[in-house]
Amino acid sequence: MNSTKPRLFPTGFEVHKTPMTTLSLPPGDWPTMEPGWVWLCGAGPGDPGLLTLHGLNALGQADVIVHDALVDPRILDWANPAAERIHAGKRGGKPSAKQRDISLQLIDLARAGKRVLRLKGGDPFVFGRGGEEGQTLVQHGVPIRIIPGITAGIGGLAYAGIPVTHRDVNQAVTFVTGHDRTGGTTAVDWASIARGSQVIVIYMGMSNLAEICADIMAAGRSGDEPVAILAHATLPEQQVLETTLAKAAEDAAKASLAAPAVICIGRAALLRQALDWQSLAMGRELRDLDPLGIGRPAEDG
Numbered sequence: 001m002n003s004t005k006p007r008l009f010p011t012g013f014e015v016h017k018t019p020m021t022t023l024s025l026p027p028g029d030w031p032t033m034e035p036g037w038v039w040l041c042g043a044g045p046g047d048p049g050l051l052t053l054h055g056l057n058a059l060g061q062a063d064v065i066v067h068d069a070l071v072d073p074r075i076l077d078w079a080n081p082a083a084e085r086i087h088a089g090k091r092g093g094k095p096s097a098k099q100r101d102i103s104l105q106l107i108d109l110a111r112a113g114k115r116v117l118r119l120k121g122g123d124p125f126v127f128g129r130g131g132e133e134g135q136t137l138v139q140h141g142v143p144i145r146i147i148p149g150i151t152a153g154i155g156g157l158a159y160a161g162i163p164v165t166h167r168d169v170n171q172a173v174t175f176v177t178g179h180d181r182t183g184g185t186t187a188v189d190w191a192s193i194a195r196g197s198q199v200i201v202i203y204m205g206m207s208n209l210a211e212i213c214a215d216i217m218a219a220g221r222s223g224d225e226p227v228a229i230l231a232h233a234t235l236p237e238q239q240v241l242e243t244t245l246a247k248a249a250e251d252a253a254k255a256s257l258a259a260p261a262v263i264c265i266g267r268a269a270l271l272r273q274a275l276d277w278q279s280l281a282m283g284r285e286l287r288d289l290d291p292l293g294i295g296r297p298a299e300d301g
Contacts, residue, residue: 006241006242006243006247006251006254006255007241007242007243008239008240008241008242008255008257009239009240009241009242009276009279025053025056025057025060026053030053030054030057031054031057031145032061033058033061033062033115033117033145034115034143035063035113035114035115036110036111036113036114036115036142036143037110037115037116037142037143037144037145038106038109038110038116038117038118038137038142038143038144038145039058039062039116039117039118039144039145039146039147040118040120040124040130040133040134040144040145040146040147041054041055041058041117041118041119041120041124041147041149042055042120042121042122042123042124042125042128042130042147042148042149042150042151043055043067043068043070043071043072043075043119043120043121043122043149044121044122044149044150044155044234045121045122045150045151045152045155045156045159045233045234046070046072046121046152046156046232046233046234046235047072047159047234047235048072048074048075048078050149050150050155050234051075051078051149052147052148052149052150054147055119055147055149056078058117058119058147059075059076059078059079059080059083059117059119060078060079060080061080061115061117062079062080062083062115062116062117063080063082063083063084063114063115063116064083064084064085064086064109064114064115064116064117065079065083065084065085065086065117065119066086066088066102066105066106066109066116066117066118066119067085067086067087067088067089067118067119067120068088068089068119068120068121069087069089069121070089070121070122070260071119071120071121072235075119083117086105088102088105099129099132099133102133103132103133103136103137104136106118106133106136106137106142107136107137107140107142110137110142111142118130118133120149121149121152121260122149122150122151122152123148123149123150123151124146124147124148124149125146125148126151126153126175126203127175127177127203127204130146134146151175152203152230152233152234152260152262153175153201153203153262155233155234156230156233156234156262157201157228157230157233157262157264159230159233159234159238159278160228160230160233160238160240160272160276160278161271161272161274161275161276161277161278161279162228162230162264162268162269162271162272162275163268163271163275164199164201164264164268165199165268166268166271168292168294169198169199169266169267169268169271169292170197170198170199170266170267170268171198172196172197172198172199173197173198173199173200173201173268174193174196174197174199174200174201175201175203176188176193176200176201176202176203177202177203177204177205178202178203178204178205178206178207178208178209178212178263179204179205179207179208183207184208185208185211185212185215190212190215190216190219191215191218191219193216194215194216194219194220194221195219195220197266198266198267198268199264199265199266199267199268200216200264200265200266201262201263201264201265202262202263202264202265203262204259205261205263206229206252206257206258206259206261206263207259209248209249209252209263210249212263213227213245213246213248213249216245216265217245217246221245221265222245223244223245223246223247224244224245224246225244225245225265225266225267226242226244226265226266226267226268226269226270227242227243227244227245227248227263227264227265227269228240228241228242228243228263228264228269228272229241229243229248229252229257229261229262229263229264230261230262230263230264231257231258231259231260231261232260232261233260233261233262238278239255239257240272241255241257242269242272245265248263267292270291270292271291271292272291273286273287273288273291274286274287274288274289274290274291
């Protein structure tokens, strides 16, 4: 990896080739959404094709859908046409619904006998406040069902050609939020994370990126360590910035990268040079088939 020049890759990859309104569930014993229930469902990192079949089933039954800002509008096209849609997005630095108000609204809708789908980007239990919402609901006597989704820290990086685990790179990976309740980073023990995990995947870290990188380097990680920043993961406008720990904040600012973004720190980011399948699909050559410098065929690992 070039440690002095950032590499920004706009993919322009067309993911969707067929009309988005033709999908239906295959035959099966699909669960029924009962009145008065709230289903907490992950919509995946962006690409509608990453929604689960249980999520599609929920969309078809819900009377009301309370959805986040990061849920792709095309996913909502699969919903019951009669369903009410309520936007409850929370975006850092922008006017957003308060978490308490969202939770209480879910309770009110369920008590009114509605079939309620709470549709959240990624996975509801991975930095999605799904645990908080679910706990509030059950404390108020509202029954729930949890439908996991593909989280951006795994699925998004996979779309960039970055595996979060690889035997020649890491035996541990840490998923961490880039801010705490106050918006800062003081609640995160960056020193322990830096020492204990070869690969670090950071959600919601763009606003604190300079501070985070400084803390990780202060714990002993090299400023030359590879970093990949993935913005708008899995979508046609996806961008990937390849840089280093010392240059990440500066390069991200130069590239005008903004949230939503996922940050991957560690040698796993190098593997994009060999596994950038979106570039391969557009007829581009892969940059390096052995970016780790192992010097042996991968099948001999």
